[in-house]
Amino acid sequence: MLRTSITRLPVRQVAIGALRVRAIASSATPHPATTIQNTISEVNVVPHHIQERDRRGIATSSSPLTRVDAVSTVPTMQGDWVLFHPVYTREEIKAVEVLHREAKTVSDKLAYGLVKFARWGYxxxxxxxxxxxxxxxxxxxxQLRKEGYLLDEQGWLNRILFLESIAGVPGMWLVRNAFIIKVDMSDRSAPYRIHTCLEEAENERMHLMTFMSLRQPSLFFRAMILGAQGVFYNLFFFAYMISPKTCHRFVGHLEEEAVVTYTRCIQEMEAGRIPEWSDMPAPQIAIDYWRLPSDSKMLDVIYAVRSDETTHRFVNHSLANLNTNADVNPFAMREPDMHVKGKQIEFKRDESERYVQESHDIMVQRRKEVKEEKLSP
Structure with a gap:
């Protein structure tokens, strides 16, 4: 029964169109964390004839085509141009708890040990x-900062930039790996993990873009990050070839540490120990991405980022509990809200089975409703 319901039954439905199912599931159970953002923001583009140009006649910062810096590839446009991602309510961002999954198997202990070693170096x-x-x-x-009890805002920013530069590597590698497997057709379940991994990688990229809007890293810092990314990418490549479940568990524990880091940052800010960020307005890129109110502060951004890391923690620990060679991605159709992901560290395999079946039932019910609407006079 388990193999039929989680491994074979939903595969055909997922193949039909997971994105369409997400939209159906969202309309059936409207929730900010599971609703696809279809609202198109008003786009402000500078008319061609009034764009600023340099001496060579090339459009500069006001050109919608020219990239001004690394923060945004579309500097003169505002709006959400990214993949599906949760938008949180005030209650949801407060629902996050610092959780830890106890390592029991040898592979789990190895993954957790590697994370602790990486945390020490970090x-x-x-x-x-x-x-x-x-x-x-x-x-x-x-004095507290001088004695090493507290970090100043530059210390926190360096820490966050390094964290977010590395955190996007697993998701992008998994997308590449899943795409290759899809072409090879040796793993039928791999295609259905692509969009979840891609969303995770882009989500980490948006974190990085947000904090890069506060500071442009030095050449030395960039070189250090490139080296770390290169080493991590290749190590993750070989590790995933050996044990995909261990790699997902590693990322799950890594995201546990990210939640701890952002929770401590929030505590420091609320205690007034990072006064430089107390009244700092949220970057515009963060307001656009998380649909934050226009008067949001930096603290609101940190809360949203922590909620994202909680999602990654939950998703990767849940994927590590599945049979990666046969089971489908339980989050291809929809995702639980933050009241689940924030207080529960993972789905066990039987919970993923029930969740997939619920998603399938929602899809079938919605299709019946649509069909009845078309047949009604």
Missing amino acids: DFLSGYKHKPIPADAKMTLQ
């Missing part, structure tokens, strides 16, 4: 110590 490079502040300490903010 903390060392970013100068992060997270020393507990003594209860009777009467030091100023500057």
Whole structure:
């Protein structure tokens, strides 16, 4: 029964069109975290005849075609030009909990051990110590930073930029891998994981673009990131060839650490220990991407980013519980809301089975409703 329901039954339905099913599921159960954003924002494009031009007659910053910097490829347009992604309510971003999945098998312990080692190196490079502040300490903010108890805003930004530069690597590699397997036709389940992995990679990219709008990294910092990405990409390549489940578990534990990092950042901001960000307006790219109110602050952005990392934590731990050679992607049709992903660290395989069946039932019911609407006079 398990193999039939999660492995074979939904495959044909997913192949018909997972994106269409997502739209159907969203209309049946409207929720900000599962609704495809179809609203097209008003696009402001500078008319060609009034664009600024340099001495060679080439359009500069006001050209809709010219890339001004690395923050946005469409600098004069506003709106959401990206893939499906959740948009959170105020209640959802507060529903996130710091959770940890206990490693039980040898592969799980290996994945968790590698994450802890990477975390140690990451903390060392970013100068992060997270020393507990003594209860009777009467030091100023500057003294706390000097003694290594706190990071300043540049320290947090360096840490976040490095984290987000590395975090997008697994998703992009998985997309490439799934595409190759699809062409080879050796793994029927791989195509249905592509869009989830691609959404995750683009989501991490948008995190990076958001924080890069606050600071352009130095040449040395960029070189360090390129080296780290190159090493991580190749290691992940060989590891995934050996054990895909271990790789998904590794990413799940990695996202656990990301949730911890952003939770601590939120705590520091709410305690007034990062005053440089207290009243800083949210970058426009973040307002567009997460549909934030126009008066949102940097704290709202950090909350949204943490919610995204919680999604990645939940999805990867859930995928690690499946048979990667046969089971379909349970999140190809829809995703649980943050009240589930924020408080539950994973779906067990039987929970994924039920979730796939629920998605299938929603699709069938919606198709019946559409058919009845067409037949009604």
